[in-house]
Amino acid sequence: MSQSENAIRLRDLGRDYGERPALDGVGLELPAGSSLAVLGPNGSGKSTLLRVLASLLRPSRGEVSVLGCSLPREAWKLRGQIGYLGHEPLLYEDLTGRENLEFQARLYGLPAAEARQRIESDLELLGMGRRADYRVSDYSAGMKQRIAICRAVLHRPALLLLDEPDSNLDPEGREAARALIGRPDELRWESEADRPVTRVAVSHDPEKARAEADQVLELTIGGAPVARRAVA
Amino acid sequence: MKSARMTPFRQALGAIVLKDLRTELRTMRSLPAMVLFAVTTFVIFRFGLDRTALSGSLASGVIWTTLLFAAVLGINRIFLPEREEGGFDAFRLAPVDRPVLFVAKAAVLFLYLVVLEVVVVPVFAVFFLQEWSGLVPLVVILLATNLGFAALGTLISSMAVNSRARDLLVPLLLLPLVVPLMIAATGATSHLLDAGGPSYDKFGTWLLVLGLYDGIFCLVGYAVFEFLLED
Amino acid sequence: MSGRGLKQLSILTALVLLAGYLLVFFWVPMDALEGFRQKVFYLHVPLAIVALCGFVAGGVEGFRHLRTDDRRHDANSYVFIHISVVFGVATLITGMLWAKASWGHYWVWDEPTLVSFLIVFLLYCTYYPFRYAIEDRDRQARYASVFAITAGAFVPLNFMAVRMAQSLIHPRVFATSEGGLPGSMMFTFLVCLVGMALLWVTLVKLELLGKQTSGQVSKLRRALEAEGYGNDEPTGTVGRRIAPNLEAQ
Numbered sequence: 001m002s003q004s005e006n007a008i009r010l011r012d013l014g015r016d017y018g019e020r021p022a023l024d025g026v027g028l029e030l031p032a033g034s035s036l037a038v039l040g041p042n043g044s045g046k047s048t049l050l051r052v053l054a055s056l057l058r059p060s061r062g063e064v065s066v067l068g069c070s071l072p073r074e075a076w077k078l079r080g081q082i083g084y085l086g087h088e089p090l091l092y093e094d095l096t097g098r099e100n101l102e103f104q105a106r107l108y109g110l111p112a113a114e115a116r117q118r119i120e121s122d123l124e125l126l127g128m129g130r131r132a133d134y135r136v137s138d139y140s141a142g143m144k145q146r147i148a149i150c151r152a153v154l155h156r157p158a159l160l161l162l163d164e165p166d167s168n169l170d171p172e173g174r175e176a177a178r179a180l181i182g183r184p185d186e187l188r189w190e191s192e193a194d195r196p197v198t199r200v201a202v203s204h205d206p207e208k209a210r211a212e213a214d215q216v217l218e219l220t221i222g223g224a225p226v227a228r229r230a231v232a
Numbered sequence: 233m234k235s236a237r238m239t240p241f242r243q244a245l246g247a248i249v250l251k252d253l254r255t256e257l258r259t260m261r262s263l264p265a266m267v268l269f270a271v272t273t274f275v276i277f278r279f280g281l282d283r284t285a286l287s288g289s290l291a292s293g294v295i296w297t298t299l300l301f302a303a304v305l306g307i308n309r310i311f312l313p314e315r316e317e318g319g320f321d322a323f324r325l326a327p328v329d330r331p332v333l334f335v336a337k338a339a340v341l342f343l344y345l346v347v348l349e350v351v352v353v354p355v356f357a358v359f360f361l362q363e364w365s366g367l368v369p370l371v372v373i374l375l376a377t378n379l380g381f382a383a384l385g386t387l388i389s390s391m392a393v394n395s396r397a398r399d400l401l402v403p404l405l406l407l408p409l410v411v412p413l414m415i416a417a418t419g420a421t422s423h424l425l426d427a428g429g430p431s432y433d434k435f436g437t438w439l440l441v442l443g444l445y446d447g448i449f450c451l452v453g454y455a456v457f458e459f460l461l462e463d
Numbered sequence: 464m465s466g467r468g469l470k471q472l473s474i475l476t477a478l479v480l481l482a483g484y485l486l487v488f489f490w491v492p493m494d495a496l497e498g499f500r501q502k503v504f505y506l507h508v509p510l511a512i513v514a515l516c517g518f519v520a521g522g523v524e525g526f527r528h529l530r531t532d533d534r535r536h537d538a539n540s541y542v543f544i545h546i547s548v549v550f551g552v553a554t555l556i557t558g559m560l561w562a563k564a565s566w567g568h569y570w571v572w573d574e575p576t577l578v579s580f581l582i583v584f585l586l587y588c589t590y591y592p593f594r595y596a597i598e599d600r601d602r603q604a605r606y607a608s609v610f611a612i613t614a615g616a617f618v619p620l621n622f623m624a625v626r627m628a629q630s631l632i633h634p635r636v637f638a639t640s641e642g643g644l645p646g647s648m649m650f651t652f653l654v655c656l657v658g659m660a661l662l663w664v665t666l667v668k669l670e671l672l673g674k675q676t677s678g679q680v681s682k683l684r685r686a687l688e689a690e691g692y693g694n695d696e697p698t699g700t701v702g703r704r705i706a707p708n709l710e711a712q
Contacts, residue, residue, distance in 0.1 A: 018600060019685070056321055057463050058601065080237065080327030090318035094255045106247035107326045109239030151322075387613065391606055395596035405593060405610075408586035409617055412624030419628055434627075441624050452616050456609045459529050463602065 005068060007032040007159060007198035008053065013062035015048055022048045026062070028217060033196030035183050037209035040219030046202040047087065049219070050161045053200065054084045067159055067195075080108055081193060083157035085165055085181065089148035093137040097128060097147040100136060101154060108155040115154070122150045125188070126176050141168040146177070153180050158191040162201040183212055237327060244328040248336035253343070255313065262306045263347055270302040270352040274359055286360040292421035295356050296414055299349065300381075300407075306344045307385035308402050310337055311393040320461065330458035334386055338453070342382040349374050366424035369435070373424070376442040377417045380449060384409055387453040390460045416441040469668050476665045480658035486651040500564035505652060507557040509659035510550050511580060515618060517547030517663060518587060522615020525608035537604040538707040540611045542670045544590055546663055551584045579625040586614055604707060674707070 008030040015023040023045035030036050038046050051057040053066055055075035064071040069078045084090075091100045098119065105115035123132050126146040136144060145168045152160070165181050166174050179188040184197045191197050203209040210216055256262060277294045278284065286294055314320045314333075323333055353374070357364055384406065392401035420438035424430040487505045521543035528536035558577050559569045572578060593610055597603040 018598075051463075054325065056324060079325065080239075082325055084321075084325055086318075086321070088318040088321070090322040092251070092255065092313055092317050092319065094259050094313070095251070099251075099254070103247055103251050104322070104326075107239060107244055107323070107328060109237070109243055109327065387609075391593075391609060392596075394602065394606070395593070396598065397592070397596040401589075401593060401596055404589045405586075408582055408589065409613070411582045412617075412621050415624045415628045437627060441627060445620055445624070448616055448620060449613075452613055456529065456612055459605050459609055462605065463599075 005032060006030055006065070007034075007067055008036075008200070009063070009065040011063040013049075013052065013064055014060050015045070015052055015057060016060045021060075023052070023219075026217075026219070028215075030198060030200070030215060032198050033184055034214040035199040035212065036201070036215045036217060037213035038200065038202045038217045038219065039204075039206055039209055041221060044219035044221050046219055047163055050084070050086070050163050050200065050202060053159075054082050054161050055079075056084070080155060081158045083152040083155070083160045083181075085148055085152040085160075085162045087163055087167075089136075089144040090151065091136045091144060091147055094135060096133050096135055097139070097143075097150075098123070098132040100147060101132075101150055104151050104154055110155060118154060118156075119150070122154070122180060125179050126150065126173070142170060142173060145169055146173060149177055149180055153189065156189055156192040158193045158195040158197060160197060160199045160201075162199070164202050164204065166203075239326070239328050241329065241332055244326075244332045245336050245339070248333065249339055252336070252340045256340075256344075262309050263344055266302040266305050266344065266348050267351050269305055270298050270348065271355055273298045273301065274352075274356060278359065284360070285362055287363070287425055287427035289418065289422035291360060291425040292418045294360070295353070295425075296418050296421065298356075299345075299352070300410065300414065302348055302352070303345060303381050303385065304403050304406060306341060306348075307381075307389045307406065308392075308399050310341055310386065310389050315393045324461055330461055331454045333461070334390070334453055334457035337390070338382040338386040338450075341385050342378050345378040345381060346375075349378075361425065363425075363427060363429055366426070366430035369430060369432070370421060370424050372439065373417055373420045373442070376439060376446060377413055379446040380413045380442065381410070383446065383449040383453045384413075387449070387457070387460075390457065394460070413442065413445055416445070469665070469672065472661070472665050472668065476658065476661040479654065479661055483651065483655040483658040486654060491647055491651045492645070500561065503557055503561040503564070505655045507554060507561055508652070509656040510554040510557060511576070512656060513659045513663045514547045514550035514554055515580075515583070516660075517543050517550065518583065518618050519615045521547065522611045522613075522618075525611030525615070528604065528608040529612075534604060534707060537608060538671065538674060539667075540608060541594075541707050542667050542674070544587060544611060546666045546670065548584070548587050548590075549666075550663065551580070551587065554580060555584060575626045575628070576622070579622045582621055582625070583614075583618055586617065590614075600707075 006029050008028060010026050010028040013023060013026040014021055026045075026049065028036075038049060040046050048057065052059050052064065052071070055066070055071055055078050058072045066078060067081055069075065071078070091097070092103070095103065101119045101123075102115070105112075105119065110118075120129070123129050126149060128143065128146050128150070131139075131143060132147070136147065139147070149165070152162075160181060162181055165177065169177060178186050181187075181199075184199055187197055201209070201213070274294070277298070281290070281294070283290070311320075314323070353367065353370070357367060361367075388402055388406045388409070392398045392405065395401055416438045420435055420442075423433045423435065483505070487502055491502075491505075493499065493501075521540045524536045524540035524543060528534070528540060555577075558580070562571050562574065562577070563569045590607070590610060594603055594607050597606055
């Protein structure tokens with residue numbers, strides 16, 4: 001894949017829950033290495049969009065191409081290249097923060113020495129070095145979010161999908177997190193796939209989002225909860 | 233292709249199995265409950281049947297019914313952390329072949345069942361059996377049945393855990409499916425636990441049934457599992 | 464599928480079934496041992512065979528659904544299983560009547576075929592609550608297909624295991640001492656079997672047609688509401704559907 005190609009290309013993307021469309025008619029072209037902010041009121045389908053892009057949710061219609069893979073058909077090619085940070089931290093409560101990251105590293109087949117080094121430095125960056133050996137169930141929401149951030153970028157993905165990454169973080173945490181999940185030019189790591197990192201973030205702060213992002217996608221609530229397609 | 237670099241099967245398998253065993257050792261969420269349930273059930277059978285010694289088909293019925301229901305307890309929980317703590321999503325994002333999760337969970341379940349039996353079968357023997365020599369060949373039947381339980385249990389549990397009625401659906405779906413397994417296991421065990429010492433009537437046939445059953449459902453589970461992970 | 468083809472199929476089904484049971488009552492000789500009550504055989508066994516084949520076919524459709532991701536196969540799988548469960552109820556009832564007539568008890572545990580059938584039937588009964596427990600339509604369809612495949616593989620295995628467990632006291636109608644069923648009985652049985660299979664196909668087609676119609680109706684209704692003709696009530700279905708909804712392709 002050449003670098004000039006788009007990291008994400010959407011055409012008329014839609015996704016329904018039951019018969020109610022959560023997302024409809026979304027179009028987008030995002031060049032690799034750039035950054036996108038997704039804005040919109042609650043229920044406009046921001047998280048749904050992110051899950052579709054992460055290949056966690058199948059699109060109901062439309063064309064979706066992420067990192068050159070057409071979804072849902074080629075979703076398997078995308079595995080391991082996405083850094084996804086959702087509302088849920090995706091951490092096992094009964095393991096410590098560090099154990100969670102170590103498990104993740106093994107699941108991604110990272111070489112042990114390199115994984116250990118990355119985990120140490122990332123945890124240090126987020127000020128979790130000492131606290132990483134508590135069980136996740138003992139963490140506060142902000143601490144969970146910090147570990148979740150480490151988890152999302154541990155495998156050095158080519159595409160960051162962040163759902164309100166600042167939530168639960170204090171101002172210092174937000175500042176520290178920029179090195180791991182900030183704008184592509186702020187990141188202190190490089191993607192393993194020798195590609196520029198592309199960033200998509202859902203945000204509730206329009207000012208900040210516009211300042212940070214190269215492109216903005218505003219979603220609106222898709223009208224009445226009915227499909228607006230005519231009968232064939 | 234660089235973009236499709238997959239984690240080797242065994243490495244991913246090891247990671248999940250170790251993670252689950254470590255969690256179980258730390259929290260003791262499934263195994264002690266299964267053991268306790270089984271032992272209590274023996275006590276209830278003692279009074280329900282009003283017998284202090286068992287042999288033959290009665291002994292085999294008591295031990296297998298108890299093991300089955302104790303297994304259901306474990307099967308119910310095997311995917312719980314994946315469901316509630318986001319393990320499914322994390323797994324689906326990882327560069328790992330889907331059936332790895334099936335094999336890993338089946339292996340964990342198999343180990344749970346082995347531990348359960350190591351504790352509970354001797355207790356059963358102490359409580360009810362006068363003749364212990366049948367316990368040695370029983371090990372073969374136990375292992376073969378465990379494999380069937382593990383494969384089917386993993387499959388059913390992964391189906392049920394993503395539905396609304398998880399703990400209701402597991403026994404509902406599992407019990408009819410394990411009837412043939414129970415027929416073969418009890419059929420073989422009843423002769424092994426005969427009062428006059430073990431006899432091997434139809435032992436080979438039952439083992440064949442168990443093996444066939446295990447083989448088919450391991451294959452089915454392996455093949456269809458990935459469809460249960462998609463959203 | 465057209466309504467006209469269905470009409471012809473129904474007529475054919477009725478004719479074959481009628482011919483079959485006319486043969487049963489007026490042509491086939493009485494069974495030497497069992498007498499008149501043996502005639503249940505021509506109802507009970509075809510029902511059972513068709514139901515079991517329907518279960519397995521439901522599994523095959525489930526497999527095709529997973530392979531192609533085409534919702535029509537899920538609808539087929541659902542309808543196959545549904546009609547086969549109905550046939551299963553009829554099988555159990557006729558089987559119990561036969562057992563009562565032959566052995567004086569409504570239920571006989573030594574009868575491996577009947578017991579296996581009961582186990583299979585119990586398993587397929589859980590198909591409905593299972594579908595009901597899954598909300599998302601796509602997931603429901605996929606999980607139901609996995610169920611159909613698993614259960615379809617289970618059917619033959621179960622029969623094998625149960626048969627091995629029991630002494631064979633069943634009236635082996637097929638395996639009388641010398642060379643199986645007499646020719647006239649075999650012929651009549653086959654006619655009844657074909658008739659029953661046709662009945663199954665007719666019911667399946669009828670059910671599928673009904674699904675398609677209601678799918679089209681709800682699609683039209685949604686289209687109307689989108690145009691502003693509908694009332695303002697929310698259109699989400701009240702109460703969940705467990706049957707797949709077929710919309711016109």
